[in-house]
Amino acid sequence: MKVGILSSFYPEIQGGNGWRIEHLTVSGGIWEAIGLLIYYFIEYPLSKILRREVPGPLKLGEMADTQYNEASKMGYTIFMVCSGEEESAPLI
Numbered sequence: 001m002k003v004g005i006l007s008s009f010y011p012e013i014q015g016g017n018g019w020r021i022e023h024l025t026v027s028g029g030i031w032e033a034i035g036l037l038i039y040y041f042i043e044y045p046l047s048k049i050l051r052r053e054v055p056g057p058l059k060l061g062e063m064a065d066t067q068y069n070e071a072s073k074m075g076y077t078i079f080m081v082c083s084g085e086e087e088s089a090p091l092i
Helices: 003-007 030-050 058-068
Strands: 019-027 077-084
Touching (some): 030 058
Antiparallel strands (some): 019 077
């Protein structure tokens, strides 16, 4: 994914405060979002009621990990590597 496309969504990081985006990747997806919903609505409340850790579905975790191994155009998590403008080399 090109940095210029997504960096336009983050003007506060790219300009005006001394930061420059060196690398930007989006990954994750629907399985991570579903996993978080299951955690917050089922696992966490049950762990508070039972006073012990309640494990989540293992297969769901594996599917989420698979989605994080691949960059995509749309994803759940944005990973950025930034540096100060004075520290960075110009992108070619």
